[in-house]
Amino acid sequence: MPPTDERTPRGGRPAVSIEDVAVAAGVSTATVSRAVRGLPRVSPATRDRVQEAASRLGYVASSFASGLATGRTRTIGVVAPAGCGWFSSKAIDGAARVLNERNYTLSLFNSGGNNGAGTGSLNSVLLGKRTDGLLLLTAALSAVELLQIRKLGIPLIALGNRIQDHPFIGIDQREAMSTAVRHLLALGHRDIALLYGGGTDTGIGVTDSTRQTFREVMSATGLGVRPDWEHMGDPTVYGGQKAFSRFWAQSGPKPTAILCSSDEMAMGVMFEAGHQGVAIPADLSVIGIDDHDYSVFMGLSTVAQDPGRQGQLAATMLLDEVEGQHGALGTIIAEHRLIPRHSTAPLRL
């Protein structure tokens, strides 16, 4: 871009560059660069003079220029499903905190956009952005999207849903389910149904694995399952409500307890049960997974996890890795714990 004088950043005064500071401080740009970044080879006097000039002029290095020069972007990409729920929101928030604190930028990318085919919205934006690292917050990634991401060759960690052969942080779904089932069993329940969140199954097969895991857990606990007691729905309150009402409308025997793959769905069940005159926990015990912010108010028994902390951890590991601490990135199984409240009760005889 030849002589286009008077560069203004859209509407304001010209952006102050390193050159301006250099002139103002009577030194070279190289010295300014060192001085403002707190690098060694600068005399105290010079450093002061430069910093004074810099702050007076309101100089901040252009991340684009320095990114170009260093090859590092100081940006972490977070890929999350479009209309993400409680878990992702909390995780993003957690990640945002540590990123901001460590002076990184968090770029948010929607996965599983409205695009049907393989050309996910990721493509141009994400790929061109050249983030230093990626936090994958979702199962809503098509196989091709995942492939594209892998080809970036940058550090990456999955949160919540495992991705084969990649660092991961999240709870052990099987153990969490097992905890819930054992709680129910301890209360005398043997007829346990499953309501699980499907949503956008995109080929990585998270959805089915939920059901599969449930079956394994039940069987390991010595309990039987019935296909007509396994219902899928959107992973939302509304989805839980619909799934429950569909479930209860169907003929055949009913379970004495329902395990929901998320608290949001469990809340939907509680609401709908109320409408249908099904008393909880007298007629039916309900337990979820998450410990959603509202669960305590609903009196919902649940297996708690902390997505905010998981997000923080993931971001921290990613940054450590990106900043040269090789091996910082790994798989961590986050904690979960049972929180019995008032939506589960001993089986009534």
Add this chain to the structure above:
Amino acid sequence: MPPTDERTPRGGRPAVSIEDVAVAAGVSTATVSRAVRGLPRVSPATRDRVQEAASRLGYVASSFASGLATGRTRTIGVVAPAGCGWFSSKAIDGAARVLNERNYTLSLFNSGGNNGAGTGSLNSVLLGKRTDGLLLLTAALSAVELLQIRKLGIPLIALGNRIQDHPFIGIDQREAMSTAVRHLLALGHRDIALLYGGGTDTGIGVTDSTRQTFREVMSATGLGVRPDWEHMGDPTVYGGQKAFSRFWAQSGPKPTAILCSSDEMAMGVMFEAGHQGVAIPADLSVIGIDDHDYSVFMGLSTVAQDPGRQGQLAATMLLDEVEGQHGALGTIIAEHRLIPRHSTAPLRL
């Protein structure tokens, strides 16, 4: 950065540059640049050849390099409070959709960080990022943060909470409140209390204006207010719960209806009322503002607004403006509408 051959983007194969594509296609980088961006002066044959090479090599222009060259970043910054609630989450999601769709990157910045003084976490990151535009999603901006942001001289729009002399999108708080109050009045209520979300008041004075607005609305409706019927709390379910329980513990007369500045707080009231044996709506009517996703399940009467759409609109205006459509940015008063449900009822005599 002198001869550092074999640049690899942290762990993978070297990033493919425009040069690589140029060589592969047997043309100059200038031609590649035009070709891949669909610019005019390229022969169909050449274009095909270049595009073939580009996609074969998996080339995507470095946003840093092109940002440096053009002065435009294709990035919109969204500034939101750290542990943001329903409104902000929805708004961010809405904005993310349009940004992604239009091939922009959304960078998320936390405002009102843990920093006490004026040096908000914004500083280095945000300022250096040189975003093309800014979406301000919060009142949690200190005066100095706001000043810094203004000095950036880039297009900016406030969402939800007005900022003096800047484009804004959001509902008319006064009208929304008035709608709620008139609904209550129509049901026969005259003793109306206010529960409002305070949180981080940072000098822009959003908090107090809520109470002030309430007073004006009440007075305009011919109703009186009592200072001891105005309670502030965190703008969360928990905050609503605490505020209500504090309120109800205090001596003196009680209102027959409560207006909450957000549905989240209103839900807290409903939960706590349940615990305290206060029947809603028999003993007390409760109305919120927002139409939170869960409000329908709670049967909460409310004045609805759509933060997701507001986020979309804001992002759209911002992009239009940024892309040269001057005047695209302006103030829009978003719609709101009353949704009476089951938390409000005629005054019992």
Add this chain to the structure above:
DNA sequence: TTGTAAGCGTTATCAT
């Protein structure tokens, strides 16, 4: 239609 080359604002190497 295509290529050349300057320039974007930094960083980092190598002299000084």
Add this chain to the structure above:
DNA sequence: ATGATAACGCTTACAA
């Protein structure tokens, strides 16, 4: 301790 200066990867005016 400081200063030239090449290089980062791209865009674009201008020449061919």
